[in-house]
Amino acid sequence: MRAMVLQEGYGIEYLKPQDRPVVEPGPGQVALAMKAASLNYRDLATVTGAFGRARLPLVPLSDGCGVVTAVGAGVTRVAVGDRVAPLFFQGWFAGEPTPQALGTALGSPIDGCAQEVMVLSEQGVSKAPANLTDAEVACLPCAALTAWRGLFAEGNVKPGDWVLCQGTGGVSILALQFAKAAGARVIITSSSDEKLERAKELGADFGINYRTTPDWATAARKITGGRGVDYVVEVGGADTFTQSLAAIRLGGNIVVIGLLSGMMKDMNVAAIFGANAHITGITVGSRTNFEDMVRAIEANDIHPLVDKRFALEDAGSAFTAMKAGEHFGKIVLDIG
Template sequence: MRAIRLKGSGGLERLTVVEMEEPGAPQEGEILVRLHASSLNYHDYLVALGTIPTADGLIPLSDGAGIVERIGEGVSEFAVGDHVVSCFFPEWQNGEATSSGFAKTPGDGVDGYARERVVRPANWFTRAPRNYSHTEAATLTTAGLTAWRALVNDGPLKAGETVLTLGTGGVSMFALQFAKMMGALTIVTSSSDEKLAHARALGADHTINYKQHPNWADQVLDRTGGRGVDHVIEVGGPDTLPQSISACRIGGHIALIGVLTGFSGPIPTVALLTRQVRLQGLTVGNRQQQIEMIRALDANDMTPVIDKTFPLQDLIEAFRYEASGAHFGKICIEV
């Protein structure tokens, strides 16, 4: 079967199409999945570049969706033909987070899903939403679950509250859609007026161009009658966090998710404490949260925003497209 491996050193050019052995028969508790789709996350890009160091020869991509082709002994949760989607932290099944690392994350600590077939423990996957294509399902593992957990578990978001999302990438557009699904008001920022028009079409109540308004927190306060928002989906990191703190209502919640502007920087601690803001760092979520998210997607008419889909062999081109920042929502890979 075909796969892609990260070989040697030197950025995206390391991504090499290889032929490899088909996996063997699933053993007790395992399933064999024919993978049909994946999707790209900033994390995958950092792995592909080598910014996040991984083992030589690693198969990249954390997201995977496909069909169960065979089941091992003792597997009762899935049957042959079921549509499934992978888990980002496969050994974090439920409860509080117990680890901060990526040692068992596919496409980082262990081989990922840039391949046609895989044998894995059954509980490394969940059922996919009923009416989703494989490509749509593949967006849920990382971006979908991060936005879901930030708002629903960590929030917890209530109808009528206001959610601010930064930029129009994968996590932020999921957050916009979940916030609307749950009856919240939404404010979206972007560098592009065209993307903001697209966000309004998706239900964004207010939009702000952060290039035209470098002090965009003032705009957020204007749009909320000076109160600020209840929840911020903070994907920028050090350069955006000070304004996210200013844009948050007193006692509000910032989901600290992303590193798009860097890995560290100064924090206005006095503003954080006087505004009594709850700053919650998070990495994706657990399998139980994924199951609950998928139940919500089954009960609602919400499908992810997919900008563009590339075939697996064009993975380098897909990452270059991601790096260009031209996308709105998710970039997907068909296997």
Template sequence: MRTFELQGAVGIENLKLVERDVPKAGPGEVVVRLKAASLNYRDLATVKYMGGKLPMVPLSDGSGEIVEVGAGVTRVKVGDKVAPSFFPHWISGAPRPELLAALGGPYDGCASDYLKVSAEGVTIAPKNLSHEEIATLPCAALTAWRGLFVEGCLKAGDTVLVQGTGGVSIFALQFAKMAGARVIVTSSSDEKLERAKKLGADEFINYKKTPDWEKEARKLTGGRGVDHVIEVGGADTFPRSIMAVRLGGHVAVIGLLSGMSKDVNVAAIFSQNVKISGVTVGSRAHVEDMFRAIEQNDIHPVIDKRFPLEQFPEALRLMEGASHFGKIVLNIA
């Protein structure tokens, strides 16, 4: 089978397409014939900076069909259309350190023709989606879902501010509109804001033209502030998110695109009674809830670009340029 390995050292240039034997399912395991995979910023960071034990197979997100089940497996069967979990061993409940090992580092990921994984670490996919669409869900969609519904307790009539138009932010837009919320989108591109409007976004802020976007967000809410912020920017945007949110509002901290550390207005956090949640994807129970909602509401992920598996390095470079809108997908089969 074809497999991309990160070999020797970090860097996109160190990704090599190699041949490996097709894995065999052991007790409690399944083998999935992957049909598609998708990219997240985490995958780019892993390849460029983090590495780990090498060689390593990148990519946490994929979709495929089960072609083999090991002894004792009863919850899924050969032929099932599934998505592997980002954290294969986090089934439900609160996160614990021993559960937070992910595909694509430290475990081998989905940049391959086949994936062997615990049978507990896959979920039957929504029937309304293609493999390409399913492959976008395990990380970005679930992160948005947990940030809004699990940690944020989103309800109809709330106002949600989403930063940018990457995978997590577009899913947050789609889920928030599904729930009857009002959505404000920020971007440096008027073209991307126009595309967000077509997905149902209600208000728009170009942060290049309006650097103090937190003040504009308050203005758009009559001075009250937004109920939820999907915070993907990191160090540079987090202080502004605190100032954009209402008294008792919620900031879901998800990304670090602009860095990991900066001075924070602690007084604003406690005086505003801001609720801050760190969100690292989610459990299989969260996946199951999200998949039901996606199927019942016929939500379809937004895919910007598609590449064959062989062009995985080119797909990473597109992500590096941050010009995409929604998700970048690899066709495997």
């Protein structure tokens, strides 16, 4: 079977196709014929070494969709023919995260979804929403679940709340879709007026171009009548966190998800307690969170936005497109 493997070094140029033997599932395991996989910023950082040196060789990508083709002895969660999504964390099933559970992520340290066949524990897969295509299912395990957990499992977004989403990548667009399904009002930021218009077509109530309006926190407060937003989906990191603090209402929530602009910056700690801010760091979620999200996706007929598609062997071009910020929503590899 074919796999895209990071070999010999770090960088998109080191991602190469490789033939690998197919492994039969053992007791408690399932074999998946992979149909699609999607890219996240984490995958780009892993391939380029931005998050440190992962072990090599490595098959990247944490998010995918597959069909069960064989099961080992004792498997009861799924059956041959079921369409499933591999879980981002293969060892986090419910409750609070543990260091052990957070060490079981696909795409590093465990080989990920950029391959034709995967063999995983039956505990590490969940049935896919019936209303989604394979490409759409492949957007769920990391990006969608991160947005879901931040807004609903850890947060409590209600009808009428104001949610500010930073940018138009996968997590932010899915957060927009989830928030609108819950009856919230959404402000979205981008450096592109074209992308802001596309976000409004998906339901965003207001858009702020942070290039032409660098003080977007003040603009967001003005939109909310001076009160501030209830939630910020914080994907920017070091360069946006201070403005997120300025944008929230007294007692508002910042859901810290990403670090696109960096990890470290001086921080005015007084601004945190002065805002009575609730700051929550989000590292994807558990299997229970995933299955709660699947029910909501089916009930509300929510469809992740797939913006660009590439063949498995063209994964390098997919990563190049992500690095250039060309996407709106998700980038997907078609596998089977």
